[in-house]
Amino acid sequence: MSEDVRSRPVRADAQQSIARILDAAQRVLAGDPGASMEQVAAAAGLGRATVHRHFPSRQSLLAALVDDLNARYRNAFEQARVMSGPPLVGLYRLTETAFELKVSHPFVISLTSAGQGPETPASDPEIQAGLERLFTRLRAAGEIAVDDPAWCRRLYVALLHEVHELPPGSPALTGAVEEPGDDLDARVELLVSTLLGALGRTPLPHHHSRSRRGGS
Secondary structure, three states: OOHHHHOOOOOHHHHHHHHHHHHHHHHHHHHOOOOOHHHHHHHHOOOHHHHHHHOOOHHHHHHHHHHHHHHHHHHHHHHOOOOOOOHHHHHHHHHHHHHHHHHHOHHHHHHHHOOOOOOOOOOOHHHHHHHHHHHHHHHHOOOOOOOOHHHHHHHHHHHHHHHHHOOOOOHHHHOOOOOOOOHHHHHHHHHHHHHHHHOOOOOOOHHHHHHHOOOO
16 A cells, blocks of 8 residues: 555544545546546545545555555465465465456556556565465475475466466366356366466366365
């Protein structure tokens, strides 16, 4: 988030305003990347002065959007129980959330792909460390054979991008699950099966993978 917001305690009402601004900015800028701060303020239902008080420039707003996305990725590690639960279950859950974030935050994803903003999820040291700890646990559990967590992390991030870019109905996606129809599930299955195969382990048959995620 921008330095002016980070440098001081934020009251509850100000936090609500910031959340509304960021949500509105994501929606407005996804439809029109050149939209003005005034358009963002209108979409948030707030006055222009309120938006400028929290984000005095367009660049500070863009930086806050990237920072918010990174925070969501970091929270995904906790939600997936990456360090406390079975590591393969954590991999599935983390991957599912990562794809959901790519879909729900297209404008910010485009910013990070272009190298704008403070740190992208792939370059955030905390996210990098979390992924490497996950791959260390996967190696210890015998789920993968490669003993190089940094390489595993880079491969995983590359696959996230490539699988996300596949168009709906791609043969790679329809072949990833036994019952086509769930695009998110197909993308998760394709990424995880490809990753496990590349890292030295034969993936489970499709009908076992959902149970690995804790699903029914």
